Amino acid sequence: xxxxxxxxxxxxxxxxxxxxxxxxxxxxxxxxxxxxxxxxxxxxxxxxxxxxxxxxxxxxxxxxxxxxxxxxxxxxxxxxxxxxxxxxxxxxxxxxxxxxxxxxxxxxxxxxxxxxxxxxxxxxxxxxxxxxxxxxxxxxxxxxxxxxxxxxxxxxxxxxxxxxx
Amino acid sequence: xxxxxxxxxxxxxxxxxxxxxxxxxxxxxxxxxxxxxxxxxxxxxxxxxxxxxxxxxxxxxxxxxxxxxxxxxxxxxxxxxxxxxxxxxxxxxxxxxxxxxxxxxxxxxxxxxxxxxxxxxxxxxxxxxxxxxxxxxxxxxxxxxxxxxxxxxxxxxxxxxxxxxxxxxxxxxxxxxxxxxxxxxxxxxxxxxxxxxxxxxxxxxxxxxxxxxxxxxxxxxxxxxxxxxxxxxxxxxxxxxxxxxxxxxxxxxxxxxxxxxxxxxxxxxxxxxxxxxxxxxxxxxxxxxxxxxxxxxxxxxxxxxxxxxxxxxxxxxxxxxxxxxxxxxxxxxxxxxxxxxxxxxxxxxxxxxxxxxxxxxxxxxxxxxxxxxxxxxxxxxxxxxxxxxxxxxxxxxxxxxxxxxxxxxx
Numbered sequence: 001x002x003x004x005x006x007x008x009x010x011x012x013x014x015x016x017x018x019x020x021x022x023x024x025x026x027x028x029x030x031x032x033x034x035x036x037x038x039x040x041x042x043x044x045x046x047x048x049x050x051x052x053x054x055x056x057x058x059x060x061x062x063x064x065x066x067x068x069x070x071x072x073x074x075x076x077x078x079x080x081x082x083x084x085x086x087x088x089x090x091x092x093x094x095x096x097x098x099x100x101x102x103x104x105x106x107x108x109x110x111x112x113x114x115x116x117x118x119x120x121x122x123x124x125x126x127x128x129x130x131x132x133x134x135x136x137x138x139x140x141x142x143x144x145x146x147x148x149x150x151x152x153x154x155x156x157x158x159x160x161x162x163x164x165x
Numbered sequence: 166x167x168x169x170x171x172x173x174x175x176x177x178x179x180x181x182x183x184x185x186x187x188x189x190x191x192x193x194x195x196x197x198x199x200x201x202x203x204x205x206x207x208x209x210x211x212x213x214x215x216x217x218x219x220x221x222x223x224x225x226x227x228x229x230x231x232x233x234x235x236x237x238x239x240x241x242x243x244x245x246x247x248x249x250x251x252x253x254x255x256x257x258x259x260x261x262x263x264x265x266x267x268x269x270x271x272x273x274x275x276x277x278x279x280x281x282x283x284x285x286x287x288x289x290x291x292x293x294x295x296x297x298x299x300x301x302x303x304x305x306x307x308x309x310x311x312x313x314x315x316x317x318x319x320x321x322x323x324x325x326x327x328x329x330x331x332x333x334x335x336x337x338x339x340x341x342x343x344x345x346x347x348x349x350x351x352x353x354x355x356x357x358x359x360x361x362x363x364x365x366x367x368x369x370x371x372x373x374x375x376x377x378x379x380x381x382x383x384x385x386x387x388x389x390x391x392x393x394x395x396x397x398x399x400x401x402x403x404x405x406x407x408x409x410x411x412x413x414x415x416x417x418x419x420x421x422x423x424x425x426x427x428x429x430x431x432x433x434x435x436x437x438x439x440x441x442x443x444x445x446x447x448x449x450x451x452x453x454x455x456x457x458x459x460x461x462x463x464x465x466x467x468x469x470x471x472x473x474x475x476x477x478x479x480x481x482x483x484x485x486x487x488x489x490x491x492x493x494x495x496x497x498x499x500x501x502x503x504x505x506x507x508x509x510x511x512x513x514x515x516x517x518x519x520x521x522x523x524x525x526x527x528x529x530x531x532x533x534x535x536x537x538x539x540x541x542x543x544x545x546x547x548x549x550x551x552x553x554x555x556x557x558x559x560x561x562x563x564x565x566x567x568x569x570x571x572x573x574x575x
Contacts, residue, residue, distance in 0.1 A: 024203065024206070024332070024337050025205055025337070025383050026203060026205065027200075027203070027425060056199045057199055057200075057228055057237060058238045059238050059240055061238070145220065145223070146218075146219045146242075146255075147292075148220045
């Protein structure tokens with residue numbers, strides 16, 4: 001049985017984001033609280049609108065949106081995972097695992113491995129997951145600004161609570 | 166008379182005045198508000214403070230000043246320095262820091278008012294591939310004697326830092342040698358807070374010569390310095406070699422970033438000198454270790470930076486202090502600081518600080534309310550009101566200071 005039906009909804013404040021690194025100890029985190037789900041019964045789609053990603057400095061956000069992610073052309077990051085690849089917990093239980101999925105970003109789609117954790121409590125499912133990405137695989141230029149160049153490998157993550165109706 | 170003995174003879178009120186002037190050059194741990202847990206992207210010194218890199222100079226235009234109706238997205242940072250008037254190659258970093266102030270201080274002996282030139286430093290540095298170098302050179306009319314190149318009672322030329330370095334392992338491992346800031350605790354701007362003055366780890370003049378290893382990775386940063394001494398200390402007593410006052414030992418920290426909003430660090434310092442310098446953390450009591458022989462000084466503690474959310478940042482540090490010398494009973498003490506920095510609009514900081522000190526068997530405590538306004542790129546106006554109850558034998562001696570400053574940097 002799929003985790004979510006078409007009537008399922010995201011509860012509370014979801015979050016999605018990424019963490020990247022630059023030279024030395026430089027790190028960069030982006031986060032958005034916009035996330036939506038689509039479920040056709042066979043596959044779960046997690047869609048994250050990228051226009052809302054914030055890194056703490058809005059000029060950097062603008063560069064990220066306009067120069068690197070090109071969000072006007074590619075507004076969403078989309079992760080698709082087959083229900084059959086997920087191990088769902090019984091009520092009151094939590095499961096951890098990895099599952100294959102397809103990540104679409106910047107107009108390109110690649111196979112990925114998603115590490116996930118799902119906690120089940122009544123009609124609520126608390127879901128978190130993370131996956132490694134190499135931005136150059138998706139045709140995204142490596143961000144570089146005044147001597148600080150971000151490494152192409154980043155970790156993307158998302159967490160949300162869904163309630164099945 | 167030795168340098169230290171000369172300092173010991175200061176009238177307590179004058180000693181207090183000498184202690185207060187100089188918020189140090191720029192070092193802003195509250196930049197964690199912008200997600201910066203590490204310092205090396207913006208500063209030539211990978212542990213933070215002072216001279217800015219090309220990236221740091223851009224952040225100083227984007228993230229620090231009030232933007233007067235513009236948003237950060239509208240800012241196009243000017244290259245080079247002097248608002249773009251002087252271009253610089255990316256490997257060369259030059260900076261200027263000018264800080265002047267008016268200080269009013271009220272003690273039981275009355276109120277004094279005076280103007281102070283705190284800092285007039287020119288800095289230059291190189292970040293060329295794996296090679297780094299940094300030097301500062303400046304003038305101070307009063308104070309900063311531990312960084313003085315000249316040996317005058319006042320009007321000295323100072324060099325707070327001068328060092329060479331190399332970085333390897335994807336810029337995560339640094340080896341630095343020369344006159345360096347001691348890696349310990351918060352590198353906060355208020356150099357006369359108890360945690361900085363009692364541990365002698367401020368960035369005003371407490372740098373020492375030595376060799377430092379710095380590890381600068383995304384989730385952990387650390388520094389460990391072998392201290393060879395402050396070679397700029399000179400004894401004015403021919404019978405006492407200057408080297409007697411040079412501390413040898415280590416200072417270091419390790420700080421974990423549990424997210425881009427919270428860090429927790431551990432610091433440790435232990436030094437030995439044949440003769441002890443005077444502590445100015447509490448200038449109203451005699452330091453039993455001043456000019457003492459075979460002096461061991463230790464400080465060990467925790468520090469933390471936390472972006473609580475929105476405009477709020479909390480900074481905290483607590484240190485254990487241990488000092489011993491030949492023929493002097495070992496002194497156990499401690500120093501602590503808790504500071505809240507609120508930035509309701511970009512560039513305007515409302516800062517509340519509470520601090521305490523237990524040293525030489527008396528307890529001191531104090532509170533600061535400060536307003537710092539970075540009203541334009543490279544320009545800061547700051548007002549500190551500082552109330553301190555200095556511990557003295559049998560009681561406390563209150564002090565109330567108002568310090569107004571103008572700071573220009575580029």
